[in-house]
Amino acid sequence: MRVSRQMLVTLRDVPAEAEIASHQLLLRAGYIRRVGSGIYAYLPMMWKVIQRITCIVREEMNRAGALETLLPQLHPSELWQRSGRWQGYTAGEGIMFHLEDRQGRELGLGPTHEEVITSLAGDLLRSYRQLPVNLYQIQTKFRDEIRPRFGLMRGREFIMKDAYSFHATEESLQDSYAAMDEAYRRIFARCGLDAVPVDADSGAIGGAASQEFMVTADAGEDLILTSDDGLYAANQEKAISCPDDAAPLDVGEPATVETPGQGSIESLCKAQGWHPSRIIKVLLLLARMEDGSEQPLLVSLRGDQELNEVKLSNVLTRLLEQGVLGCHPITVEETGRQGLDPLPLGAIGPDLDDAWLEGARSWTTTFVRLADITATELDRFHCGGNSPDQHRCHCNWESLGGRPEGHDLRKARAGEACVHNREARLQERRGIEVGHIFQLGRKYSEALDSRFTNENGRDEAFWMGCYGIGISRLAQAAVEQHHDEAGICWPIAIAPFEAIVVVANIQDETQRALGEATYSTLLQAGVDVLLDDRKERAGVKFKDADLIGIPWRIVIGRDAAEGNVELIERSSREMRKLPHAEATSSLLRSLRP
Ligand code: ATP
Ligand code: MG
Numbered sequence: 001m002r003v004s005r006q007m008l009v010t011l012r013d014v015p016a017e018a019e020i021a022s023h024q025l026l027l028r029a030g031y032i033r034r035v036g037s038g039i040y041a042y043l044p045m046m047w048k049v050i051q052r053i054t055c056i057v058r059e060e061m062n063r064a065g066a067l068e069t070l071l072p073q074l075h076p077s078e079l080w081q082r083s084g085r086w087q088g089y090t091a092g093e094g095i096m097f098h099l100e101d102r103q104g105r106e107l108g109l110g111p112t113h114e115e116v117i118t119s120l121a122g123d124l125l126r127s128y129r130q131l132p133v134n135l136y137q138i139q140t141k142f143r144d145e146i147r148p149r150f151g152l153m154r155g156r157e158f159i160m161k162d163a164y165s166f167h168a169t170e171e172s173l174q175d176s177y178a179a180m181d182e183a184y185r186r187i188f189a190r191c192g193l194d195a196v197p198v199d200a201d202s203g204a205i206g207g208a209a210s211q212e213f214m215v216t217a218d219a220g221e222d223l224i225l226t227s228d229d230g231l232y233a234a235n236q237e238k239a240i241s242c243p244d245d246a247a248p249l250d251v252g253e254p255a256t257v258e259t260p261g262q263g264s265i266e267s268l269c270k271a272q273g274w275h276p277s278r279i280i281k282v283l284l285l286l287a288r289m290e291d292g293s294e295q296p297l298l299v300s301l302r303g304d305q306e307l308n309e310v311k312l313s314n315v316l317t318r319l320l321e322q323g324v325l326g327c328h329p330i331t332v333e334e335t336g337r338q339g340l341d342p343l344p345l346g347a348i349g350p351d352l353d354d355a356w357l358e359g360a361r362s363w364t365t366t367f368v369r370l371a372d373i374t375a376t377e378l379d380r381f382h383c384g385g386n387s388p389d390q391h392r393c394h395c396n397w398e399s400l401g402g403r404p405e406g407h408d409l410r411k412a413r414a415g416e417a418c419v420h421n422r423e424a425r426l427q428e429r430r431g432i433e434v435g436h437i438f439q440l441g442r443k444y445s446e447a448l449d450s451r452f453t454n455e456n457g458r459d460e461a462f463w464m465g466c467y468g469i470g471i472s473r474l475a476q477a478a479v480e481q482h483h484d485e486a487g488i489c490w491p492i493a494i495a496p497f498e499a500i501v502v503v504a505n506i507q508d509e510t511q512r513a514l515g516e517a518t519y520s521t522l523l524q525a526g527v528d529v530l531l532d533d534r535k536e537r538a539g540v541k542f543k544d545a546d547l548i549g550i551p552w553r554i555v556i557g558r559d560a561a562e563g564n565v566e567l568i569e570r571s572s573r574e575m576r577k578l579p580h581a582e583a584t585s586s587l588l589r590s591l592r593p
Helices: 021-028 044-063 077-083 086-090 116-124 171-190 265-272 309-320 331-338 443-447 471-481 509-524 538-548 558-562 580-591
Strands: 031-035 039-042 074-076 097-100 105-108 131-141 157-167 193-201 212-216 222-227 233-235 255-258 279-289 294-302 326-329 366-372 381-384 392-397 426-441 451-453 459-461 463-470 499-503 529-532 552-556 565-568 573-578
Touching: 021 471, 031 074, 031 451, 039 044, 039 116, 044 131, 044 157, 044 552, 074 077, 074 265, 077 086, 077 443, 086 105, 116 157, 116 463, 131 565, 157 171, 157 471, 171 193, 171 212, 171 426, 171 463, 193 222, 193 426, 212 381, 212 471, 212 580, 233 558, 265 392, 279 309, 279 580, 294 309, 309 326, 426 443, 426 471, 443 463, 463 471, 499 509, 499 538, 509 529, 509 558, 509 580, 529 538, 552 580, 558 565, 565 580, 573 580
Parallel strands: 193 233, 279 381, 294 366, 499 529, 499 552
Antiparallel strands: 031 039, 074 105, 097 105, 131 157, 157 463, 193 212, 212 426, 222 233, 222 426, 255 392, 279 294, 279 326, 381 392, 426 463, 451 459, 552 565, 565 573
16 A cells, blocks of 8 residues: 555644543544544544454454354344333433434434343243354444543444353353453454453442453553452452551540531541541432432441442442442532531531431432441541531440441552452552453343243243453554554554555655565565655655554665665664665564564
8 A cells, every 4th residue: 555545644733632642643643533522433544453453353252152243233222121221321321322213212322232132142042052152243332421532442432342142051151251251361462462351340240250351551541459469450440458457546535526627537637636547437428229219328438448439339239229320429509409408518427317318309318328347347436426517536336326237338549458468469550441251140131031941941041241342442552552752653463554665755766666666575475565655755754654653664765776775663663774675574574473
């Protein structure tokens, strides 16, 4: 391919819309263009990258015995009603685009395909003899993300590989899960990515295993915690740790203290000389539940700990036996809108009376009270006095009406000891989630009544797994992991071209002729090569070549008269001056060892 025919439009300036390096570079190098919020066009070179990734994914999925299929993107609402997800996915902050057809029937644009595939499986797979089956597709997904950002990282239309497996037994599911784990490791390694598998949140369905693959990069949206002995890695949403011990507290008389202007843990500690680990802080939150109810929560944490919202949401789902759509801190304005007296924010104790909620317009009028284990394990502590500007010191749980049940609700943090080995410490890194494998169990097959006949002739719901890879996100994650100040450094396996021949001065007949000859030699050897034949200044062409990030470059310049060229590796910037025949043979040896 010739650059003059390539529709190459590069930008010198960093586009204002792009915050992170990979997004800036993909725009500047002419790989993608924004069409709308979270909507991008993959320009021809980007499409080649996507095809390369797709090809690797397809090979590895096929090798693992999965079957490729293609499912519809228009989903009848009825299917999602049956799984119980229609409401949650379309109302409020739900992410499913949905529409009505000319007959007034509701449809959703597929954000994921559990419903469609599970109902098909129920139809097609009748006997244990047909199992296990693993079906995958590579397709555009639609999600009306609340905050689309970072280009392809969080789009509203993006390409995903999703796979779903069906099994007669849990052991068989575990086997497929392990095979997918293996396939994913191969896929990311082949794509030239350093992707770390981490324990991931699997929602409120207890027991089910789930693992995410994280491309480590500072711009990643996820926080991952890894142990320094290399044996543990988890998304912070899921991570567990041993908390630091609470500071010692001398015996003292229980008393009420005036604490004006001391509504934060920091100000309390400063004014009262208390240690944060000896204070119980109580968060006042409102959970929006799947059935439409609005549930006020009192969540008690040790003052030096932070709430993990994912853990909270899972505990709530289990306790209330329904999904949580969202959760946020209650504000003074909101209590006003409920027609309630202002709550003593900043001085709330775990025993705040339900009477505060009496007469609320739309909220449930009793608190759900939850406490983190680090809080329930404290024998003595200080806490809010349930009236403005008052706290209670040297309390114990008995004086507050009894020690509540403790749940793990806190964030594990870097520096804390690991559960598997108290000598090891957690470290934090940021990551981009490029893949997710998940043992779903029988949640969807039961909801959609998708069943097969087992060995004993009885009907049973399938055991299911699901396995996703964000293909378009992966392409950008590769840039985030492989770039320098001059541009992209594509890993060779997913680069749009393997090599580029740059003719410094195309007006110079010797250079032009050697450029053409080198280009055709490489083409004939099967190299996917680009020839920069533009009538641009050499500097412009070198800058563009750096920017677009083709792994190998042959520069034909002044030394062409002596038959010499430069061979440059983009990532290391290592340059060798060689006779042209040696340059091409050395390049071929590197590409096809
Ligand atoms: P996230 O937590 O980042 O929102 P998710 O957990 O909702 O993602 P999954 O349902 O597990 O995503 O989807 C499988 C894969 O699809 C993810 O691992 C990710 O790589 C990719 N993906 C998900 N949402 C997007 C998006 N909005 N844009 C691009 N890729 C995405
Ligand atoms: Mg995920």
